[in-house]
Amino acid sequence: MADVLALDGTGRAALAGEELRELYRLMVAVRHLDESAIRWQRQGLIPGYAPQLGQEAAQVGSGYALDMSRDFVFPTYREMGVARTVGVDMVEYMSTHKATWHGGLYDPKASRFAPIQAVVGGSVLHAVGWAHGQTLDRTPAGELGVAITYFGDGASSQGDVHEAMNFAAVMKAPVVFFIQNNGWAISVPTERQVAGGSVAGRAAGYGMPSIQVDGNDVVAVTQATAAALAHARAGKGPAVVEAMTYRRGPHSTSDDPGRYRTLEEERTDGGEDPLARMRARLLADGIADEAFFDEALAAAKAEEEQIRAGINALGPRPGTEMFDFVYQEPTQALKAQASAWREESEHV
Amino acid sequence: MSMQQALNRALAEVMTENPRALILGEDVGQLGGVFRITDGLQKKFGEARVFDTPLAESGILGMSVGLAMAGYHPIPEVQFDGFAYPAVNQIICQVGRMNYRSRGKLPMPITLRVPSFGGIRAPEHHGESLEAMFAHVPGLKVVSPSGPNEAYHLLKYAATRQDPVIFMEPKSRYWQKGPVNTGADAAGYSPTGSRVVREGKHLTLVAWGAMVARCLQVAELAAEDGIEIEVLDLRWLKPIDAEGLAASVAKTRRAVVVHEAPRTSGLGAEVASIITERCFGTLKAPVERVTGFDVPYPSGDLEDEYIPNIDRILYGIQRVLEYRRG
Ligand SMILES: Cc1ncc(C[n+]2csc(CCOP(=O)(O)OP(=O)(O)O)c2C)c(N)n1
Numbered sequence: 001m002a003d004v005l006a007l008d009g010t011g012r013a014a015l016a017g018e019e020l021r022e023l024y025r026l027m028v029a030v031r032h033l034d035e036s037a038i039r040w041q042r043q044g045l046i047p048g049y050a051p052q053l054g055q056e057a058a059q060v061g062s063g064y065a066l067d068m069s070r071d072f073v074f075p076t077y078r079e080m081g082v083a084r085t086v087g088v089d090m091v092e093y094m095s096t097h098k099a100t101w102h103g104g105l106y107d108p109k110a111s112r113f114a115p116i117q118a119v120v121g122g123s124v125l126h127a128v129g130w131a132h133g134q135t136l137d138r139t140p141a142g143e144l145g146v147a148i149t150y151f152g153d154g155a156s157s158q159g160d161v162h163e164a165m166n167f168a169a170v171m172k173a174p175v176v177f178f179i180q181n182n183g184w185a186i187s188v189p190t191e192r193q194v195a196g197g198s199v200a201g202r203a204a205g206y207g208m209p210s211i212q213v214d215g216n217d218v219v220a221v222t223q224a225t226a227a228a229l230a231h232a233r234a235g236k237g238p239a240v241v242e243a244m245t246y247r248r249g250p251h252s253t254s255d256d257p258g259r260y261r262t263l264e265e266e267r268t269d270g271g272e273d274p275l276a277r278m279r280a281r282l283l284a285d286g287i288a289d290e291a292f293f294d295e296a297l298a299a300a301k302a303e304e305e306q307i308r309a310g311i312n313a314l315g316p317r318p319g320t321e322m323f324d325f326v327y328q329e330p331t332q333a334l335k336a337q338a339s340a341w342r343e344e345s346e347h348v
Numbered sequence: 349m350s351m352q353q354a355l356n357r358a359l360a361e362v363m364t365e366n367p368r369a370l371i372l373g374e375d376v377g378q379l380g381g382v383f384r385i386t387d388g389l390q391k392k393f394g395e396a397r398v399f400d401t402p403l404a405e406s407g408i409l410g411m412s413v414g415l416a417m418a419g420y421h422p423i424p425e426v427q428f429d430g431f432a433y434p435a436v437n438q439i440i441c442q443v444g445r446m447n448y449r450s451r452g453k454l455p456m457p458i459t460l461r462v463p464s465f466g467g468i469r470a471p472e473h474h475g476e477s478l479e480a481m482f483a484h485v486p487g488l489k490v491v492s493p494s495g496p497n498e499a500y501h502l503l504k505y506a507a508t509r510q511d512p513v514i515f516m517e518p519k520s521r522y523w524q525k526g527p528v529n530t531g532a533d534a535a536g537y538s539p540t541g542s543r544v545v546r547e548g549k550h551l552t553l554v555a556w557g558a559m560v561a562r563c564l565q566v567a568e569l570a571a572e573d574g575i576e577i578e579v580l581d582l583r584w585l586k587p588i589d590a591e592g593l594a595a596s597v598a599k600t601r602r603a604v605v606v607h608e609a610p611r612t613s614g615l616g617a618e619v620a621s622i623i624t625e626r627c628f629g630t631l632k633a634p635v636e637r638v639t640g641f642d643v644p645y646p647s648g649d650l651e652d653e654y655i656p657n658i659d660r661i662l663y664g665i666q667r668v669l670e671y672r673r674g
Contacts, residue, residue, distance in 0.1 A: 072417075103449035114417070115449040119441050125407055126442070129414020129422075136370075136396055136420070147414070160437070163407035170402055325452045326487055328510035331587035 012065065012226035015219055020287055023064060023218050024278050025296045027056040030081040031275055032300035033090065033307065037080075037097065041253040045311060046097045050078045054216075054248035057274030058180045060085050061221025062148065062243070065229055070145035072130055073113045074123040078180075079150050088113045090303075091310030100314055121158030124149045124177070128164045131173035131232075141235030148176045148229070154185020156199045165238070169206040172237035176228045177203075179240070180215065182247035183269065187260035200242035208238050215243030216274040219281075246270045319345070352522045354496040355385045355461075357530070358503040359423065363393050366421055369507065371398040373408055373425035373461075382427055383463055383522055405435035412458050413442050423507055425461045429516075430473025432462055436481075443512045444487030456487075459507040460514050464492065465557050465608050466655055467520030469648030475519075476645055477609030479556075482514045483586040483618070490585040492516040494545075494560035496526040498583065505539035516585075518557035541584065542592035548578035551602040551665060554593065554619055556582040559606045559656065566661045577665070585615055593619065594626035601627075604636045604664045606656050611639040633671035638664035 015023070030052075037049045052059060059081025066073070068086050075082060083093050092106035096116045103115030117123045127149035134145045155161060156179060168175045179199045183190055191197060203210030209231060213224040221243055228239035248270050250257050257266070282288035323330070323338040349357070363369050371386055371393075377400040380387030390398035401408050405426050412422035426432045432439070439460070446454045466475030482490045489511055493499035499517065506513040529537060545560060546567050553563040560581045567577040580596050582588065597603045603623050605616040620635035638656045646654050 101451065103451075105451070107453050108450050109453045115446070115454070119437070122437075122441060125410025125438065126414035126417060128407075129411035129416075130418045131414070132411065133415050133418025133420055137418075160406050160410060163402070163404040164410065166402055166404070167407050167411060321451075325448045325450075327489075328447060328452065328455045328457075331489070333587045333590070 012223060012230070015222060017287055020219070020278075020282060021292065023060060023222065024275075024282060024288065024293075025299065026060045026064065026081075026085050027218060027275050027278060028296045029300040029303055030056050030060060030084050032297070032304055033084065034080060036304045036308065037094065038249070038253060040308070040311070041097075045308070046094065047099050048253050049097045050252045051249045052078050052081055052247070054246045054270060054274065055180055055182055056081055057218035057278070058215040058221055058243040058245045061218040062150075062178050062225040062241070064218075065222050065225035066148060067229075068112055070143070071112065071229070072127075072145060072147050074117070074127040074130075074147060074149040075114060076117050076120065076123070076150055076152065076155070078152075079116075082150065083113055086113060087111070090307045091314065094307065094311050095314055098311055098314055100317060120155035121151055121160045124151055124155070124158075124161050124164040125167070127175050128168045128171070128173050131168065131175040131238075132171050134174055135172070135235075142233060144174045144233045144235060146174045146176055146229050146232045148178055148225075150178050150180065152185060153179065153181040153183070153190045153194050153199060154188065157185075157193055165202070165206050165208070165240075168238040169208050172235070174232035174235070175238040176225065176232055177238060177240045178225065179242040180245055181242055182215075182245050184247055184251065184260075186251045186255065198242065200240050203240040206238075208240060210240035210242065212242045212244060215245030216272050216277060218274060218278055245274075349496050349528045350523050350525050351493070351496045351499045351517070352384060354500040354528045355503055355517065356387055356389070357528075358500045358507070359386060359389060360392065362423070362504060362507040363389065363397065366508065368419060369397070369421045369423060370415060371423050371425070372401050372412070374403050374427050375400060376425050381425060383519065385461070385517070385522075386425070405431055405433075406438050409435040409438035409443060409458075409460070412460075413438065413446060413456065416456050416458055417446075417454055421457045421459075421507070423459045423461065427463070428470070428474045429462050429464045429476040429478055432460075432478060433473075439482075439488070439514075440485050444485045447511070448487060455510045456512045457510045458512045459503075459509075460512070461503075462514060462516050463519040463522075464516035465518050465520065466645055466651050467518075467558055469651060472645075472647075475651075477607065477640065479516060479585045479607075480609055480613060480615050480618075483615060488512055488514055488586065490514045490516065491583060492518065492557040492585060493583070494518070494555075494557060494581045495521065495524065497528045498543075498581070500528050500530065501534065501537055501539045502583065516557065520558045521561065524561070541589035543581045543583060544578060544592075544596060545581050546577070546579040548576035549600055550576050551604065551668060552578045552580055552596045552600045553604050553606060553661070553665075554580045554582055555606040556585060557608070559608060562656065562658065563606055563661065566658055566665070569658065569662065570665065575665070575669070582619070588615075588618065588622060590622050590626065593622055597623050597627045598630055601630050601632045602668045603631075604638060604661070604668055606638045606661055606664075608640050608655050610642045611637060612642050614639055633668045636664045636668045
């Protein structure tokens with residue numbers, strides 16, 4: 001896949017041994033958890049979920065490149081793999097799919113992972129604001145915290161995404177715009193969504209560098225993201241990474257992809273499975289063996305068990321919390337509504 | 349001091365007291381805003397803290413969300429009320445909800461300044477009354493000053509809150525002058541709740557923004573006929589000061605709400621409902637409303653017909669005073 005406008009410098013030395021094994025472990029954990037979440041939905045443990053089958057390399061690779069001591073992630077509703085990679089508590093993450101709390105129960109400040117966002121393109125501008133805040137903090141170039149904002153090919157049609165790219169480029173804000181072009185926005189394919197066929201291609205118009213990367217190659221994604229991060233961290237402004245990948249399953253657990261594509265098309269358009277590809281590479285390079293793959297899968301299963309138990313144990317939030325987090329300084333009217341609610345519900 | 353100067357002074361003091369406060373928007377820097385509310389502030393506080401953004405309202409508000417997440421206190425301006433519409437997605441879905449979504453971990457201390465309401469014969473979208481729309485949104489607070497002193501105090505207060513406040517400046521009053529109590533003189537002034545600006549015993553006129561001055565004129569005229577009208581400047585449109593409202597109407601037992609916004613589902617209905625809930629037994633007549641109409645804000649030539657004028661307000665008062673139970 002061609003660089004639309006090559007980023008200067010890679011920002012990261014070639015990945016080796018343990019790093020490559022770690023990338024594989026992460027992808028297995030994410031794949032397993034993702035498939036489990038779909039099962040949990042079918043079993044009624046959670047009401048809904050947005051799967052990412054086929055996007056593991058894009059998510060794990062980009063998350064792996066981040067420096068979570070200073071960077072900040074602005075996700076959509078489909079970034080479970082990024083969340084897992086950067087260490088967000090997975091029970092607290094999944095709580096949003098359990099319908100426990102919009103945005104998730106994790107602390108976005110402590111985890112440096114913004115609340116789950118349902119409005120497509122909704123948080124892209126937030127990344128620009130946060131990133132400009134890093135500049136205002138007078139962090140020396142080379143040490144800047146970088147905001148990475150995730151969105152899809154569909155979201156790229158939103159006006160806010162244009163505003164964000166333009167603002168970031170004008171202000172030289174340290175932002176990485178990370179597009180997972182998974183071929184579809186629900187039922188609408190990229191060619192009917194993105195004029196020109198590429199989001200990365202637009203970057204030139206804003207005067208920022210961009211790179212289109214094979215989103216099924218976790219190593220390539222890590223390298224590309226690292227290069228974009230290095231560019232932004234150095235105070236050179238924003239950069240775009242477009243990971244070309246494929247959403248293999250349904251858009252969400254309530255979607256029926258049979259209405260807009262055939263299984264045959266899924267097979268041919270899907271490209272290489274990112275997990276199988278990494279596995280083959282590790283084997284070919286003698287970096288891992290069957291025992292390692294078995295271990296990685298066993299670890300993923302154990303982790304899934306724990307997360308499942310955690311989700312099972314998640315009770316509903318106390319009703320009072322509905323009122324507790326509207327304001328930092330609650331109004332009298334809201335306090336009155338809360339006590340009226342208490343009275344009315346205790347009355348019956 | 350004019351309201352423009354009072355707002356400018358309040359901003360300067362907020363910026364001095366809070367080094368994390370930022371002013372951003374279209375033309376707010378060198379130009380000082382099209383209404384000059386931010387005049388000289390860029391010179392005083394630098395281009396990092398007072399900065400022009402590209403011309404995109406959603407961008408301004410979305411960026412403010414991120415700045416708030418990074419620990420800043422953004423004070424964005426949208427140039428005219430009608431241009432807040434392109435930012436509504438960010439205001440409602442993001443600004444109003446982030447504290448909730450994050451369980452209080454990501455407060456949104458954003459003070460959005462909106463030059464508001466009509467009365468200056470401006471082109472389309474340069475005069476709108478958005479208060480009911482914003483007041484309906486959970487997570488937002490809404491306030492509107494009626495004169496220079498209110499403007500100074502309410503803005504200083506709003507811009508030091510940890511919650512988002514939509515600050516609606518009545519643009520037709522920008523150049524109106526009045527005394528402003530600053531410094532030691534300001535002690536004892538409360539920027540919360542409503543304020544009785546004229547005492548009376550026969551009827552309460554409830555208003556905000558530019559309508560307060562008009563209601564004071566009406567009260568003067570009515571006094572010539574021996575009718576003593578109390579004028580209540582509501583100030584906070586969310587939260588509404590129910591106690592203050594009830595206290596005034598409990599005394600006068602009659603009320604008329606006056607606003608520029610369209611009538612249907614306007615704040616007048618909310619005010620009337622609060623009064624009814626609290627004062628039903630003592631009311632001598634139903635609460636009346638004198639408002640704009642359910643039409644797009646009309647052109648300058650028709651503005652005088654649309655915005656409640658003295659005659660229409662007097663007529664509303666008459667309807668209440670002459671009310672007889674059927
Ligand atoms: C502003 C907005 N409009 C519509 C939707 C409904 N919706 C949810 S996901 C989606 C498609 C998004 O596609 P894309 O951005 O490519 O991301 P993907 O889901 O493929 O990861 C739509 C239309 C929404 N969430 N937000």
